Amino acid sequence: xxxxMTRITWALVDLATQLLDPHERDAVCxxxxxxRVSGWRALGxxxxxxxxxxxxxxxxxxxxxxxxxxxxxxxxxxxxxxxxWADSTALDMSLYIRxxxxxxxxxxxxxxxxxGIMWSVALNAAALSAWSWTCxxxxxxxxxxxxxxxxxxxxxxxFLATLGTSTVARITHDNFAGHFYGVVLPRLxxxxxxxLPLLWGIQSHRKSVVRPxxxxxxxxxxxxxTVLVSPGLENSLVFGRGSFPDGGPDRTVGTSDDxxxxxxxxxxxxxxxxxxxxxxxPRRPRRLDAx
Amino acid sequence: MLLGEFEYLMLTAAARLGDKAYGAAIRQEIExxxxxxxxxxxxxxxxxxxxxxxxxKTWMGDPTPERGGRPKRMVRVTPKxxxxxxxxxxxxxxxxxxxxxAKS
Numbered sequence: 309x310x311x312x313m314t315r316i317t318w319a320l321v322d323l324a325t326q327l328l329d330p331h332e333r334d335a336v337c338x339x340x341x342x343x344r345v346s347g348w349r350a351l352g353x354x355x356x357x358x359x360x361x362x363x364x365x366x367x368x369x370x371x372x373x374x375x376x377x378x379x380x381x382x383x384x385x386x387x388x389x390x391x392x393w394a395d396s397t398a399l400d401m402s403l404y405i406r407x408x409x410x411x412x413x414x415x416x417x418x419x420x421x422x423x424g425i426m427w428s429v430a431l432n433a434a435a436l437s438a439w440s441w442t443c444x445x446x447x448x449x450x451x452x453x454x455x456x457x458x459x460x461x462x463x464x465x466x467f468l469a470t471l472g473t474s475t476v477a478r479i480t481h482d483n484f485a486g487h488f489y490g491v492v493l494p495r496l497x498x499x500x501x502x503x504l505p506l507l508w509g510i511q512s513h514r515k516s517v518v519r520p521x522x523x524x525x526x527x528x529x530x531x532x533x534t535v536l537v538s539p540g541l542e543n544s545l546v547f548g549r550g551s552f553p554d555g556g557p558d559r560t561v562g563t564s565d566d567x568x569x570x571x572x573x574x575x576x577x578x579x580x581x582x583x584x585x586x587x588x589x590p591r592r593p594r595r596l597d598a599x
Numbered sequence: 600m601l602l603g604e605f606e607y608l609m610l611t612a613a614a615r616l617g618d619k620a621y622g623a624a625i626r627q628e629i630e631x632x633x634x635x636x637x638x639x640x641x642x643x644x645x646x647x648x649x650x651x652x653x654x655x656k657t658w659m660g661d662p663t664p665e666r667g668g669r670p671k672r673m674v675r676v677t678p679k680x681x682x683x684x685x686x687x688x689x690x691x692x693x694x695x696x697x698x699x700x701a702k703s
Contacts, residue, residue, distance in 0.1 A: 331659055331672075336639055338662075338669030339623040356640035364644070 317347030324354040327456065328361065362457060370451040374458045378443050378450075378580060383465030385541070385573055386439060386502050391470050392544035393432040394494040395477040395484070400425050402483045428540075435537040436501040438530045442580035444509025445518075449587060455510055466502050467495070476547040520588040530581045538574035545570055602687045606654075608633070609645055610684040613655060613674045621660060621671035622646070646674065654680030 321340070325333045336357065340350045365371060404422070412418045443462065448455045477484065484490040512518050518526070534541075546553040556565035602610070612628035613620040622642060629637045649655045660671040676684070695701035 332643065334669045335622055335659065335672035336643065338666035338671060339626070339639060341667040341669065342623045342665055343626070353639040356638050357643055360640045360644045 314347050317351055321347060321350045321354055324351060324358060327358045328354075362454065365451075365454050371454040371458060374447050374450045374454070375461065378446055379458055379462045379465060381576060382439065382443055382580070383462050384469045385545075385577060386436065386443075387466045387469035387498075388548045389432075389541050389544040390436055390466065390498045390502055391494045392475055392477075392548035393429075393436070393540065394497040395475050395489075395548075397429050397432075397497075398483060398489040398493050399477055399481060400429075402489060431533065431537055432540060433497075433501050435533045435541075436497070437505040438526075438533055439577050439580075440502045440505035441509035441512075441526075442530060442584060444506040444511075445513045446509075446580040446583050447506075448510045448513035449583070452514070455514075459506060459510060462506060463503050466498050470548075473548075476552065523584055523588050527581050527585050531578060534574050534578055538571065539568070541574055541577065542568060542570040545573065601690070602654075602683055605641065605645055606649055607684060607687045609642075609649065610654060610676055610680050614676045614681070614684065620674040620676075622674075623671070625674065643672075646672070649680065652679075652683075653677060654683050 322337075325337055328336060336354065340353070345353070404425075413422075444459065447458050447462070451458065478490070543553070553561055554567055555561045556563065556567055558565055608629050609625060612625045612632070616624050616628060622639075626637045626639070626642050629642075646655070646657060650657055654677060656675050656677055658673050660673040662668045662670045
């Protein structure tokens with residue numbers, strides 16, 4: 309038992325040292341090996357150093373830009389969008405599971421409805437993933453050395469920002485009383501389409517694996533996706549907070565005359581994309597004829 | 600430039616160790632002298648601060664087997680560091696004149 313605990317604590321020490329710069333990691337690990345301290349003491353010492361290093365980094369403006377410009381505003385929006393889209397999917401899923409008959413696929417209207425829903429779910433999932441990827445890429449670009457702290461903060465905001473709120477779907481349907489639709493599905497959606505793409509975006513920047521042309525194509529795709537899903541994004545902030553939007557002059561929600569006061573949120577979601585585009589644009593050489 | 604007390608302890612330990620001054624050795628020297636634990640966090644952040652002020656120079660040494668094949672962060676006190684430590688020590692001596700604990 310003692311042997312296992314020792315191995316676990318030294319594995320944790322090794323993990324904690326990954327947050328240090330490579331040259332410092334070597335020197336610190338060497339010092340700890342030479343001093344023959346216990347695993348717990350080594351863990352405390354390394355975490356103390358990591359905290360001091362992180363605190364020093366947060367005296368600069370870049371981590372704060374990442375936190376206030378990306379983590380908080382976009383994390384909160386993604387938290388609402390992911391929960392609302394998980395709830396909408398849950399409603400469709402539960403309905404189809406309850407009434408499913410293979411023979412229905414023979415009816416063109418039924419097929420069209422089913423494919424329409426699948427298309428909408430795929431678009432929403434793609435939009436969530438694309439926005440999260442651009443956020444990860446921007447976090448790594450703005451503040452590389454604090455990226456794991458800002459990424460953890462981002463994940464926390466995504467999972468916690470909707471606490472204490474409800475959605476119209478939850479208020480009006482009893483499907484969500486069950487654990488799967490009410491708790492598990494929203495968490496799975498957030499994990500699969502927000503947290504994992506966020507980590508992918510961070511790794512893509514750290515390893516510089518995406519070429520500028522790919523970034524340009526990706527940015528165009530994100531803009532198109534955002535335009536396509538923007539009404540749903542706005543709904544996630546209205547229906548997704550348990551209230552109903554204004555139906556406009558015809559008093560019917562979902563028609564073309566509905567006012568859309570929340571349209572700027574789609575623009576906000578594109579801000580990491582705009583940042584990425586700005587970083588890959590070729591810089592014009594400075595004129596020297598003024599010398 | 601007036602040093603902090605921990606900065607002075609580190610400069611003094613590094614100067615005493617000479618060519619053998621590196622992270623773990625300085626830490627041991629400080630712990631022996633003060634009888635108090637010296638954390639790696641305090642040690643490495645103070646090393647960076649002293650290097651930033653130009654009072655020491657550090658570089659990565661060769662790996663050794665007792666350190667699991669990992670290199671040491673070697674430390675050397677610069678002439679500016681010697682001046683700063685001398686000033687600090689002189690100030691402590693001057694300010695301590697005539698007080699009870701400085702009579703011995």
